[in-house]
Amino acid sequence: MGRAFWVAIASILVLAPTFPGEVPVGGAAGYVCQSGGVRWGLAAIRAPQAWQITRGCGEIVVAVIDSGIQRLPGLADRLWRNPGEIPANQLDDDGNGFVDDVHGWDFRDCDPGPEQGTPIHGHGTFVAGLVAAALDAATGAGGVAPEVRIMDLRVLDPRGYFYPQDWWLLAQAIDYAVAQGARVINLSLFTRVSPPSCVRQALRRAAAAQVLVVGAAGNCRWEVTPLARLPEVVAVGAVDPHGRAPRFSGRGQEVMLAAPGVEVLSFSPDGRVVRGCGTSFAAPHVAGTAALILSLCPQLDREALLEFLLATAQDVAAPGWDPATGAGLVDASAGLSLAASRAATAAGPAENRLLTP
Numbered sequence: 637m638g639r640a641f642w643v644a645i646a647s648i649l650v651l652a653p654t655f656p657g658e659v660p661v662g663g664a665a666g667y668v669c670q671s672g673g674v675r676w677g678l679a680a681i682r683a684p685q686a687w688q689i690t691r692g693c694g695e696i697v698v699a700v701i702d703s704g705i706q707r708l709p710g711l712a713d714r715l716w717r718n719p720g721e722i723p724a725n726q727l728d729d730d731g732n733g734f735v736d737d738v739h740g741w742d743f744r745d746c747d748p749g750p751e752q753g754t755p756i757h758g759h760g761t762f763v764a765g766l767v768a769a770a771l772d773a774a775t776g777a778g779g780v781a782p783e784v785r786i787m788d789l790r791v792l793d794p795r796g797y798f799y800p801q802d803w804w805l806l807a808q809a810i811d812y813a814v815a816q817g818a819r820v821i822n823l824s825l826f827t828r829v830s831p832p833s834c835v836r837q838a839l840r841r842a843a844a845a846q847v848l849v850v851g852a853a854g855n856c857r858w859e860v861t862p863l864a865r866l867p868e869v870v871a872v873g874a875v876d877p878h879g880r881a882p883r884f885s886g887r888g889q890e891v892m893l894a895a896p897g898v899e900v901l902s903f904s905p906d907g908r909v910v911r912g913c914g915t916s917f918a919a920p921h922v923a924g925t926a927a928l929i930l931s932l933c934p935q936l937d938r939e940a941l942l943e944f945l946l947a948t949a950q951d952v953a954a955p956g957w958d959p960a961t962g963a964g965l966v967d968a969s970a971g972l973s974l975a976a977s978r979a980a981t982a983a984g985p986a987e988n989r990l991l992t993p
């Protein structure tokens with residue numbers, strides 16, 4: 637069966653160098669940053685306004701199940717640290733079955749990370765940068781939730797693919813993320829076929845554990861990729877700087893939200909700021925926004941978190957729900973504001989609490 641049956645990543649990563657003069661500024665919200673502007677995607681989802689409430693909390697962990705994450709400055713210190721694991725002592729100190737898994741696990745190589753084994757593809761670094769990288773003042777590139785933590789779980793090979801015999805690696809990575817306390821899982825992957833029961837069961841366990849799984853809708857414009865059609869996965873389509881769905885973005889009744897996925901800026905493994913296109917890069921905008929909301933309201937369950945994301949999305953493309961953008965463009969500022977007001981309502985007015993005997 638071989639290559640004809642492969643499954644692969646959902647991106648078109650454009651590795652063209654980017655110069656400050658080429659960086660789109662502004663966007664839907666028209667935000668201009670004094671340091672020279674943030675990239676259009678952060679502005680469009682109103683991340684800078686959200687950061688006035690929170691830039692994230694280090695207790696909230698987003699698992700990036702992808703091609704591995706390069707330890708770049710501005711990204712390495714955003715990585716989750718396994719509190720029970722002593723690095724590089726060749727011992728499984730916390731007894732979880734993984735030796736020296738300090739920042740996650742490389743399921744592809746069966747080793748702790750990119751320092752050993754096969755070279756990593758750039759896709760995972762790019763995706764992780766969109767979730768939580770420190771803001772690069774020169775280009776405006778940076779993550780949606782720069783103070784949360786990223787768990788590095790690698791399943792893709794050096795070319796960015798995975799194969800039928802690798803499904804169980806994906807299932808294991810999902811289980812690892814849940815067991816180690818991730819609140820959000822980002823799956824910027826596409827699949828040619830419907831995932832087998834080991835993956836579906838792992839996704840059900842994640843949902844039962846209140847973990848929000850965010851997935852790329854895929855780049856096949858006629859349909860949503862089979863992985864993101866599963867009910868446990870929040871399928872995210874792409875929009876361009878004008879709020880339009882690009883032709884490639886997967887369409888279907890399963891699409892729940894949209895996010896920037898055209899001319900998106902993030903980091904390549906050599907540390908350069910590069911541009912990317914694909915629903916792979918829309919999903920981490922939603923994962924990062926979910927992590928911001930959880931940073932403010934860590935007690936939220938999966939259903940309430942998803943409700944906040946859907947209720948505060950900006951309607952784009954066709955009026956109302958549509959098969960390209962779902963409820964609309966994710967809005968980090970509105971999502972956080974709604975979460976904050978609900979939390980205040982749940983706590984009740986201060987004067988009532990004072991009057992309670």
Ligand SMILES: [Ca+2]
Nearest residue numbers: 728730732734
């Ligand atoms: Ca361990």
Ligand SMILES: [Ca+2]
Nearest residue numbers: 722727729736
């Ligand atoms: Ca160890």
Ligand SMILES: [Ca+2]
Nearest residue numbers: 745749752753
């Ligand atoms: Ca490795």
